């Protein structure tokens with residue numbers, strides 16, 4: 009499987025950069041006295057040595073002392089210091105060093121007593137961070153333990169520190185549940201793909217837990233929010249102390265966007281309320297039908313269960329444990345019924361959310377309309393913390409389905425691949441959706457979902473494709489077409505669920521293959537697949553034959569802020585990293601985090617500039633930052649630390 013160029017720290021603990029780079033507080037404040045003081049703290053991770061030094065520019069030597077206090081243990085230490093006037097060979101620079109063993113990289117030292125100016129300076133530096141980067145554990149701007157304790161109290165105790173998954177006390181549980189996506193979703197910060205946490209502390213192949221478990225590149229604190237007020241408290245705290253803030257729901261993100269080194273995470277997974285509305289009328293909208301409101305932590309299977317029990321349908325995705333209000337709808341969100349109902353974002357009637365300043369907003373067709381639009385496909389974790397979303401629901405329709413498995417080798421298999429793939433535009437024009445996985449010698453397409461179609465109708469649609477496969481001597485198995493009373497029954501009986509397991513290791517990319525490309529360049533696309541698989545046999549393709557524009561064309565991108573090409577797709581392709589130059593566009597939720605020219609690839613030049621404006625309006629200071637999302641250009645990750653670009 010391909011890996012992206014992303015290169016997380018190979019030494020779990022602090023970022024590589026922290027080994028060398030001091031942070032530096034300039035002190036123009038004191039220059040009028042004729043004294044310039046700099047205070048530098050250099051953290052060393054591996055040797056666990058902290059060095060404090062300062063430089064001074066003064067007329068006479070000064071002997072003094074400095075007291076420092078360990079933030080966790082409260083242990084204080086008194087250090088004699090001597091401040092010299094400049095020496096001839098070291099003009100304006102004298103340094104004082106001390107070494108201190110630090111067992112926990114989250115620990116910190118505070119200057120509690122020292123020469124008046126130094127003390128004042130340290131206090132000023134803590135109150136007003138001047139660094140170009142977010143504040144990280146071990147730096148003097150990092151909130152003192154007492155401040156974290158205050159936050160913990162304000163969120164009803166729902167704040168905890170984060171360690172790798174490998175808490176030795178939980179080793180048996182971790183090992184047993186390692187591949188269970190529900191279990192991973194329920195954790196505070198662990199990503200579904202451990203690649204994104206540098207595989208810190210994960211059980212070895214033998215199932216045993218690593219004993220040498222370090223903090224790694226995982227976040228530092230997590231608020232497991234159960235109320236909107238918890239989220240508000242987290243946002244305000246992150247703003248106050250200049251912390252990297254990350255929103256995490258289920259951790260399913262293919263691109264690792266719900267984890268990050270040294271961050272405060274707001275976990276929304278516990279906001280599980282689901283309310284059905286028999287008659288919803290949204291302010292400003294012409295819609296007056298049934299609807300459902302889902303809290304930020306509701307997962308697809310939870311939403312389906314509730315809505316199906318009310319004999320309704322809702323547009324959601326295929327993976328049961330993906331969250332509906334996070335990366336899914338904020339990436340557009342396609343699903344098996346997209347051929348008749350469009351995208352999940354097209355069906356969103358309202359969001360409630362916490363903004364970057366900690367205030368709560370309702371976004372719909374009348375209120376915060378620009379934000380409402382941006383939350384519908386404009387990128388996750390970027391504009392606000394969504395606390396709930398309301399979707400239209402629909403009366404259920406009958407659905408027909410089948411599966412297809414093509415096997416073989418060499419030219420015959422690839423002719424089968426060509427026939428199958430170039431038939432995609434014909435399928436999606438009937439509102440059909442197909443989930444598939446393909447590798448050298450094997451294509452599994454399971455299931456075909458044909459909403460509103462009878463058995464005879466689906467048979468008639470697929471027969472020409474099966475005839476072509478037979479004529480080309482391709483080996484395939486097609487299951488008999490079955491008709492189900494509704495999509496829920498088909499989903500429970502036919503879905504191919506092997507790909508829903510957690511903690512696999514794969515690099516992901518994605519492409520949208522437009523109808524035009526599929527028709528005009530179909531042979532070339534398949535030739536490219538073949539070339540890639542010949543060169544990289546471990547690569548697998550997967551995706552969805554789907555065209556959300558079939559029923560909901562949205563030609564002017566008024567409904568949803570997704571790439572216009574998404575409305576004209578034949579195939580939403582995932583797992584593909586190598587073909588970026590020859591295909592149409594890419595999709596934010598299933599793309600490559602290191603996509604070059606991502607603005608154009610994920611949103612296109614019509615949608616992106618509008619999203620950027622909305623980002624500037626709602627989050628000018630970048631409280632919310634997610635790589636390769638609107639406005640993220642102003643900051644970048646430097647060895648996992650988020651710094652101004």
Ligand SMILES: Cc1cc2nc3c(=O)[nH]c(=O)nc-3n(C[C@H](O)[C@H](O)[C@H](O)COP(=O)(O)OP(=O)(O)OC[C@H]3O[C@@H](n4cnc5c(N)ncnc54)[C@H](O)[C@@H]3O)c2cc1C
Nearest residue numbers: 257258259260261265325326327331334335342388389394
């Ligand atoms: C097995 C599998 C199958 C999938 N199938 C489909 C599919 O059928 N259709 C489809 O469209 N996509 C599908 N996806 C892709 C999925 O939509 C994305 O991975 C999505 O980002 C997951 O969102 P999450 O909130 O569950 O995950 P998380 O990893 O928790 O979050 C993803 C992103 O959303 C942000 N976020 C989370 N919660 C909030 C919130 N409350 N407010 C603001 N931002 C938030 C996070 O910061 C992060 O950037 C699938 C993914 C997997 C792993």
